[in-house]
Amino acid sequence: MSLFGRIFLLNAVAMVAAVALLVLGPITVSTPALLAEILILVAGLAVLLVANAALIRLGLAPLERLTRAMTTIDLLKPGPRLTASGHGEIADLITTFNGMLDRLEAERGSSSARALSAQEAERRRVAQELHDEVGQSLTAVLLDLKRVADRAPAPTGDELRQVQETVRSTLDEVRRIARRLRPGVLEELGLVSALTALAAEISEHTDVAVRRTFDRHLPDLDEETELVVYRVAQEGLTNTVRHAGARRVELLLRSTSAGVELCVRDDGEGLGDSVEGAGIRGMRERALLVGADLAVGPAPRRGTEVRLVVRTSGRAS
Template sequence: MTLFWRIFSLNAAVLAVATVGLLLGPVTVSTPVVLTEAVVLIGGLAAMLVANAVLLRIGLAPLARLTRTMTTIDLLKPGTRLPVTGRAGIAALIRAFNAMLDRLETERATSAARALSAQEAERKRVAQELHDEIGQTLTAVLLELKRVADQSPPPVRDQLRQVQETTRNSLDEIRRIARRLRPGVLEELGLTSALRALTTEFSTAGLAVQRQIGPDLPTLSEDVELVLYRVAQEGLTNVARHADARHAALILRREGDGVELRIRDDGRGVGTASEGAGIHGMRERALLIGAALTVAPGPEGGTDVSLRVTR
């Protein structure tokens, strides 16, 4: 029976019972209406309305759950499904909604994988150009400045030395940007060395980053290592930019057959602010490898970001 006929049947049943009660009962209506008759009619009407409301609430309860789920669903937090309850049309609607979520999550994961793959390729290209072209150009400028400075009188030589120092700082900054765009240490020395270099880079004035990397980590694929590195990078970037923290910790340890990455800080915490692009990016990367990402307040304040990867 469809939802329409179910609601129609409920209303028809209530009206039929009321009609039979009027026909077979001792109640009559006078002209003008007597007070006792009015009280009986109003009481009967109230009873019909209450019975109708209760029956409809029971019958439409699965639709209310479906509505709440539809307004709060987040494809970046997969796995939310409604239990198939109710009859006929309502059960079919819930099954169709769950199937739609399956399809949307699959399509989003596929499109996100293509987008992030293209993003990594673009990062690699830009990093290569920064290193090979701009880096080499600045290196040539440094050599030329040194040659000119060696042949210049002392006042000009001092100014050229300052220009050399500024150019050298710019070259170091370009190399740092290139490393962040495409960490060569990750490809050459592995995840552990890359995370050590990352924590050292973020251990700047005002922020101390501790690391705890387990010695018994399982063998991980290149995609998993890249996602772990990018999540750690984004997590520490958020700490440095937004958390107002003095201490942070990066923890990578074995958990069963998989690994868990945690980034904790003693900053101001997430509060009631909505998730920004950085956390959304981490969630999309987690979906690529079927990992679970949680962002929650830390046990002693601050923020606790956890990425669990299962094999």
């Protein structure tokens, strides 16, 4: 029965019941009406309205749940689908809404995969150009400066050597940026070695001490999943350095019953009431690509904790 039909039937039953009580029951109405008769009619009307309201609210409850779901849904945080309770159009509406969510999440996942793939390709291209063109040019400048400094008089030679050190620092920074854009260690030596190098780099170039704990035996992960884990760790550490005001950060990678768990936990100021930025949303998009669960929230004591759980059925290696 349609929603209109059910509401009409409820009201019709209530009206018929009221008329039947008036016709067949002992209730009469005098002219003019007596006070007792008025009180009986008012009480009957109140009972009728309350019963009608309760039945209608019960019938429309699935719509209220659907409305709450529509206002709170976030495609970056997939959750369980609504149960298609109710009858007729309500159940069909909930089923259609669930199907729409499935299509939207699939389309968002597909578009995010293409965007992130293009982003990684662009990072590799920029890193290659930095390494091959800018790096080689700076190396040539260093050699020229060394040759000129060795032939120049003492005061000029000292100034040229200072410039040479500046260029050498710039070359190191360019190489470091290239490594962050394209983690060659990840491709050549694997995830643990790449995370170790990342933690060492953060500790060396910032005031944040990184404590790393990695399990020796981890399930096998494909290249795409390893890249997602690495990028989430990289973004988590970068956010800690830039925004958390932390002194220590813990980088944890371990095997669990579900698969692999990555945890980045700092002792900084925490998230507070701040809105999630592009970095966190980027981590969520990456997690969705490999079907992983990402949680960003307060750490057990203080600070912020980023936790990524990658489900896998592979055996530990």
